[in-house]
Amino acid sequence: MTDRELDAAGITDPALRAAYTRCRRLNARHGKTYFLATRLLPVGRRPAVHALYGFARWADDIVDDLGSPATTAERAGQLAALQERLAAGLRSGHSPEPVVRALAHTAAAYGIDHRLFTDFMAAMRADLTVTHYATYDDLCGYMHGSAAVIGLQMLPVLGTVVPREEAAPHAAALGIAFQLTNFVRDVGEDLDRDRVYLPADLLAAHGVDRELLEWSRTTGFRDRRITAALKAAVALTRGVYRRAAPGLGMLDPVSRPCIRAAFVLYGGILDAVADDGYAVLHRRAVVRRRRRAVVVVDGLVRVAAARTRAATRVPGTGVTTRVQLTRRPPGAAVHEEVA
Incomplete structure (x- = not known):
């Protein structure tokens, strides 16, 4: 993490x-799309995002690291130990484990x-222990x-510029939209982990079951029924994005370019899946670098506009007084930079 980001966040210890x-490195290595979007946040807010992502990545790696010989029981033990460290860290605000310490802070x-x-x-x-979900409601749980x-x-x-509880359902929906996107993109890789995240009722509506998916994954052959089911999963995911979209305008203006970039980039994964003929059982769909660059440039333009509006805000006019400024880390700079 750059000293500039830490200084802006008031983190001196x-x-x-x-x-x-350490959290930032986890983000940069594993969450390339998400990390790219965080570059559009004000520098003082980036460390917190890296801490949240770093912890989530660490826990997820315990569960999903295919290179680890650990058994299910051993992974369960690692998660239990992490849960204990997390609980202690959140209670005290400190932890000997760096990722937990950053998260607790x-x-x-x-x-x-x-x-x-x-x-x-x-x-x-x-x-x-759970390797499939019978219905979409089950998956939502x-x-x-x-x-x-x-x-x-x-x-x-x-x-946010509205009461936080008003924006919360949209923030939750966006998290779900991002994960559904990953489920569509990673059908083949998840199958290698003995998991099928696409709900069984959606698959069955198109004549697809786990056996057919495994056959396609193993042989490399395509099946129109699988393609139809994947198209339905993409349509379902796009519907969740639509539910999430109103929340973008509810965010603090300086945060909107970051989340909008993530919104567009993740949505672009669905486009890439479709453009590649829904071949996700055989290869990963990737958003082209040129498309990523266009989104980032657009985000930078929006960042500049947000900073300009903030700089020209007239005190006492009531403009943007509904912005709910979150608690800054102790000692954080009053101004917020993005570049």
């Missing part, structure tokens, strides 16, 4: 700075509800903890 730096600085982390850990534990809570964790960091 050397051990805490190192903890946040972020949670305290921004007043993030601890139940959101508890729900997340419950979803991670489910991944150890899982996604509350694995995805919706991520959007809700982010909301205090991003800030």
Whole structure:
């Protein structure tokens, strides 16, 4: 993490700075699309986002690391140990584990509800034993903890121009939309982990079951029934994006370019899936670099516009007084930079 980001966030303790730096590296290495979007946030808010992502990535790696020889029981033990460290860290605000320490600091600085982390850990534990979901409602129960809570964790960091509870359903929906996008893109990879996240009732409506998916994955052959089911999953996901979209305008103006970029880039994954003929059982769909660059440039333009509006705001006029500024980390700079 750059010193500039940490300085802007008011993070001065050397051990805490190192903890946040570790989280940033996790974000940069594993969450390329998301990391790219965070570059559009004001520098002082980036460390908190990296802490939230870093912790989620760490827990997810315990569950999904295919390179690890750990058994299910061993992974369950690792998750239980992480849960204990998390609970202790959130209570005290400190932890000997760097990622937990950064997360605990972020949670305290921004007043993030601890139940959101508890729900997340419950979803991670489910991944150890649950290999499929019968209905979309069943899947939504899982996604509350694995995805919706991520959007809700982010909301205090991003800030809103409406009461937070008004923006919360849209933030939760966006988290779910992002995860559904991953489920569509990663059908083949998830199958290798013995999981099918696309709900069984959606697949069955098009004549698809796990056996057919495994046949296609193993042989490399395509089947029109699978294509039809994937088209239905993409349509379902786009509907969740539409429910999330009104929330973009409810965010603090300086945060909107970041989330809008993530919204467009993740939505672009669905476009890439369609453009590639829904071949996700055989290869990963990727948003082209040129498209990513266009989105980032657009985001930078929007960042500049937001900063200009903020700089020309006239005190006492009532303009934007509904912005709910989240609690800044102690000592954070009063101004907010983006570049």
